[in-house]
Amino acid sequence: MPMSLTKRIDDLSSRRDIRSGWFGIITLFFLAFIILPTVYVLIFGIMDFQNLSNMVLDDPEVMSLVWGAVFTSFSLALIVTIIDLIVGIPMAWIMVRKQFRGKKLLDTLIDMPLAFPTAALGFSIGIFWGLPVEAPVPPGALGIVASPYILIMLLHIIFTYPYMVRSLSAILEQIDQSYEEAGMTLGASRMTAARTITLPLFRAGLITGFILCFARSLSETGGTFIALITVGQADKFFTGPTLIAALKNDLVLGTTDVEAVLAVVSIILIITAIIFLLIIKFVLGRVGVPFDKVWPRWERVLSRGAVPKAKDVVSFVWLFAIVIIPSFFIFAYLLVPSPADMDWSGLLDALAYSFMVAGVVTLADIVLGVPLALYIARHKDKKLAQAVDSLVNIPLIVPTTALGFSLALFWTTQGLVTNLTVLVIMAHIAFTYPLVVRNVAGAVMEVDPSYEEAARTLGAKPFATFRTVLFPIVRSAVLAGAILAFTRSLGETGATVAVSPDANTVPVYIIGLMNTGDYYLAAVSAMVLIMVSFVFMFGLRYVIRREGGTY
Amino acid sequence: MTVVELKGLSKRYGKTIAADGMDLRVEEGEYICILGPTGAGKTTALKMIAGLIDPDSGKILFDGKDYTRVEPEAREAALLSQVYSLFPHLDVNGNVIYGPRIRGWEFQQAQDIVDNMLEMVHLNRRKDALPRELSGGMQQRTALARALASGSKVILLDEPLRALDARLRIELRREIRSLVKALGITAIHVTHDQEEAMVIADRVAVMRYGKVVQVGTPKEVFDTPVSPFVANFVGQSNFFKGRLVSNGDYTVVENDMGINVKARPCQLPVGSEVIVAIKVGNTQLRTEEGFFLGRVERILYEGVTIHIDVMANGKLFSAKLPNRKYEEFSPGDEVVVGWSPDEATVFPMPEQGLEEELRLE
Numbered sequence: 001m002p003m004s005l006t007k008r009i010d011d012l013s014s015r016r017d018i019r020s021g022w023f024g025i026i027t028l029f030f031l032a033f034i035i036l037p038t039v040y041v042l043i044f045g046i047m048d049f050q051n052l053s054n055m056v057l058d059d060p061e062v063m064s065l066v067w068g069a070v071f072t073s074f075s076l077a078l079i080v081t082i083i084d085l086i087v088g089i090p091m092a093w094i095m096v097r098k099q100f101r102g103k104k105l106l107d108t109l110i111d112m113p114l115a116f117p118t119a120a121l122g123f124s125i126g127i128f129w130g131l132p133v134e135a136p137v138p139p140g141a142l143g144i145v146a147s148p149y150i151l152i153m154l155l156h157i158i159f160t161y162p163y164m165v166r167s168l169s170a171i172l173e174q175i176d177q178s179y180e181e182a183g184m185t186l187g188a189s190r191m192t193a194a195r196t197i198t199l200p201l202f203r204a205g206l207i208t209g210f211i212l213c214f215a216r217s218l219s220e221t222g223g224t225f226i227a228l229i230t231v232g233q234a235d236k237f238f239t240g241p242t243l244i245a246a247l248k249n250d251l252v253l254g255t256t257d258v259e260a261v262l263a264v265v266s267i268i269l270i271i272t273a274i275i276f277l278l279i280i281k282f283v284l285g286r287v288g289v290p291f292d293k294v295w296p297r298w299e300r301v302l303s304r305g306a307v308p309k310a311k312d313v314v315s316f317v318w319l320f321a322i323v324i325i326p327s328f329f330i331f332a333y334l335l336v337p338s339p340a341d342m343d344w345s346g347l348l349d350a351l352a353y354s355f356m357v358a359g360v361v362t363l364a365d366i367v368l369g370v371p372l373a374l375y376i377a378r379h380k381d382k383k384l385a386q387a388v389d390s391l392v393n394i395p396l397i398v399p400t401t402a403l404g405f406s407l408a409l410f411w412t413t414q415g416l417v418t419n420l421t422v423l424v425i426m427a428h429i430a431f432t433y434p435l436v437v438r439n440v441a442g443a444v445m446e447v448d449p450s451y452e453e454a455a456r457t458l459g460a461k462p463f464a465t466f467r468t469v470l471f472p473i474v475r476s477a478v479l480a481g482a483i484l485a486f487t488r489s490l491g492e493t494g495a496t497v498a499v500s501p502d503a504n505t506v507p508v509y510i511i512g513l514m515n516t517g518d519y520y521l522a523a524v525s526a527m528v529l530i531m532v533s534f535v536f537m538f539g540l541r542y543v544i545r546r547e548g549g550t551y
Numbered sequence: 552m553t554v555v556e557l558k559g560l561s562k563r564y565g566k567t568i569a570a571d572g573m574d575l576r577v578e579e580g581e582y583i584c585i586l587g588p589t590g591a592g593k594t595t596a597l598k599m600i601a602g603l604i605d606p607d608s609g610k611i612l613f614d615g616k617d618y619t620r621v622e623p624e625a626r627e628a629a630l631l632s633q634v635y636s637l638f639p640h641l642d643v644n645g646n647v648i649y650g651p652r653i654r655g656w657e658f659q660q661a662q663d664i665v666d667n668m669l670e671m672v673h674l675n676r677r678k679d680a681l682p683r684e685l686s687g688g689m690q691q692r693t694a695l696a697r698a699l700a701s702g703s704k705v706i707l708l709d710e711p712l713r714a715l716d717a718r719l720r721i722e723l724r725r726e727i728r729s730l731v732k733a734l735g736i737t738a739i740h741v742t743h744d745q746e747e748a749m750v751i752a753d754r755v756a757v758m759r760y761g762k763v764v765q766v767g768t769p770k771e772v773f774d775t776p777v778s779p780f781v782a783n784f785v786g787q788s789n790f791f792k793g794r795l796v797s798n799g800d801y802t803v804v805e806n807d808m809g810i811n812v813k814a815r816p817c818q819l820p821v822g823s824e825v826i827v828a829i830k831v832g833n834t835q836l837r838t839e840e841g842f843f844l845g846r847v848e849r850i851l852y853e854g855v856t857i858h859i860d861v862m863a864n865g866k867l868f869s870a871k872l873p874n875r876k877y878e879e880f881s882p883g884d885e886v887v888v889g890w891s892p893d894e895a896t897v898f899p900m901p902e903q904g905l906e907e908e909l910r911l912e
Contacts, residue, residue, distance in 0.1 A: 457698075458624075460653045461622070
């Protein structure tokens with residue numbers, strides 16, 4: 001009888017010792033199953049330092065490869081983020097401060113890259129901009145970018161763009177326009193007012209956008225790897241994560257101890273990612289931008305006439321020419337004649353496997369993530385909750401390939417888990433868990449605790465309070481977190497490959513097809529993956545639109 | 552229905568002391584108001600009674616039983632917060648039936664109670680409305696109905712009228728009191744508005760720095776305050792510092808202007824430093840027969856009353872008079888300030904000085 005079960009949980013939740021025990025278990029799960037495996041490779045590196053040093057650190061040829069890849073990753077992430085910032089600010093401005101027809105459509109278009117699994121995106125970019133070696137090229141491809149560095153930069157700009165625009169517009173929406181208007185009545189030109197009043201206020205949005213873009217670019221594997229395969233550079237040009245993928249696919253360093261090199265790359269990526277992001281947070285939070293200097297004449301000129309119009313036009317052109325058209329170019333494959341013998345069974349198997357993994361992962365994220373989110377949001381005065389709140393971000397900033405490798409190393413060296421599928425699921429939980437926790441914790445923090453307090457004094461036990469009051473209010477945030485986790489798991493390449501290139505998810509299947517030259521089937525698989533993701537993303541938008549802003 | 556007792560209740564947040572050995576006894580079916588300035592610890596006290604905040608030390612007794620560590624849902628003490636906290640996803644009926652439903656009452660019985668309650672707060676026609684579709688006053692009534700329908704024996708009201716405009720506030724405080732009284736529930740109502748406390752409560756507990764400084768009927772706390780703070784917080788007062796000259800049928804105090812003034816008899820020794828307080832409403836301005844001369848500084852027409860500031864020996868005094876006296880005074884007039892001695896109270900000089908004693912925050 002389901003009634004008696006909820007009633008039993010209600011009764012249990014009324015006991016303080018059981019409540020603290022439950023939160024203890026959830027926190028323990030988080031530390032032991034998410035955080036520890038994510039950074040385990042660091043401990044491994046310390047314990048096994050001598051061996052790593054002999055095998056890898058003392059080998060100048062290997063080390064130059066490793067450092068080169070890591071440097072490429074960081075310089076790429078930095079350039080991509082700065083470009084996003086430059087094109088993102090005017091776009092965020094348009095989205096928040098302007099009213100025009102077709103704004104909803106534009107809103108959807110900006111989120112488009114989020115719905116594209118990066119593996120599919122990498123393929124699309126490779127054939128649109130790049131010079132593919134073997135892949136058949138559909139009509140309309142530009143084929144003008146020979147440098148793999150610029151190709152990857154164009155790819156990363158696409159999938160980081162929505163993060164930047166969204167972070168900036170979220171904060172901009174919170175800043176009342178009356179500040180700017182007040183500035184203008186006091187004699188500032190439009191641009192001076194925006195620059196000296198609004199920009200300093202949304203420093204928080206800048207930092208969030210910066211960190212999200214930077215971390216995403218640093219971490220991305222699948223799209224980058226596939227784009228490089230398309231143009232035949234996967235065994236010559238590396239970012240940190242694609243070096244791991246290349247090693248796992250036996251594309252480089254055939255003779256050396258691959259595991260040791262993987263460990264070194266993972267360690268360097270994790271440490272540098274954490275340090276670099278701390279620095280960004282620290283530097284951007286402290287360093288003042290010279291907001292108080294004004295150049296009235298120049299800024300007045302820039303505020304008038306054709307300049308603002310030109311800025312808006314550039315924003316739109318960028319969105320379409322750099323973001324939207326190259327993303328959708330893969331659908332041009334529909335114009336390419338299909339080979340006679342098409343074997344769909346491999347794709348169907350991969351799809352079934354991907355769905356199974358993503359489903360289990362999402363379920364685990366909800367069941368284990370919502371309690372942790374509640375703990376973080378409702379115990380903000382407790383030291384432990386604050387610590388957990390910061391730790392939750394770690395899997396978000398650690399590149400997923402390094403995370404996957406570290407996690408697999410943790411569970412297999414102890415001999416605790418050897419089943420491949422279980423390992424893949426655990427790796428996917430590790431990097432999607434923070435998405436659910438962040439979303440739900442954010443939503444719960446917005447809810448006035450007095451609702452729950454009122455319910456308690458009216459006679460509701462803690463779990464009943466959650467069921468009948470808090471959950472209905474934050475339901476859409478839970479759903480949003482679930483769909484986000486599901487699509488991220490569906491599109492993830494890096495973590496899966498790092499656990500094992502034999503795990504048959506759709507992105508890994510696509511990489512396999514490309515390595516064997518089955519480009520047409522790879523393109524079809526990518527399109528199917530895009531469609532599936534679209535269905536979920538639009539489902540998400542529908543849910544949020546319908547529920548959002550009701551209360 | 553329930554006697555609520557607080558014994559030595561203390562609660563600290565870091566360096567802030569929210570409750571500092573708070574004692575209070577609320578009788579069965581009594582309507583008590585906890586009155587105090589912002590930051591006195593009123594809301595913390597209420598949440599400790601509700602079980603939402605654990606006290607650091609001290610005890611909370613319900614009908615003599617120790618309830619200090621009892622979970623909120625088991626206390627049968629419903630909290631009505633100043634933001635109402637109506638559940639946004641439930642309509643009026645859903646909100647009001649929440650308590651009976653969560654306690655597992657039989658459906659028809661619960662619905663009957665809710666219907667009855669909604670009728671009492673005049674909301675039976677808005678049963679299907681969502682909270683955001685209601686006006687402030689209706690939201691307030693829904694929250695009240697929800698708290699009363701939950702079968703609680705104690706109702707805790709945290710500034711329930713704060714968000715409403717003045718007219719509605721006066722109307723609703725009458726309604727709240729009569730409803731609570733009709734059901735015989737013990738009520739603890741927190742407010743910083745002394746007028747609200749005076750008209751709604753059976754007894755008023757004046758609170759400051761986490762302590763109850765005086766409990767009594769509205770008349771007691773108004774007429775016989777225990778400290779200069781209470782004298783000033785419950786109806787504004789004029790103060791003199793001075794030295795006690797003699798005790799007899801009335802007390803004579805030589806104030807800091809060197810003038811002897813008279814007040815109610817007290818037990819303080821002759822020669823001690825004292826404070827004399829007279830409510831502004833009891834301060835009279837005459838043409839003769841008073842204690843000292845002053846000059847009218849300004850006159851404010853407040854409606855039913857007029858407020859007059861008088862300057863005497865470099866100090867400002869205030870008086871509240873009926874509005875028919877408006878024509879009798881104009882700025883610059885010389886007047887005699889006086890009062891009947893049994894309306895002036897003598898207090899020993901507070902250790903920290905008068906200014907500190909009167910501070911509101």
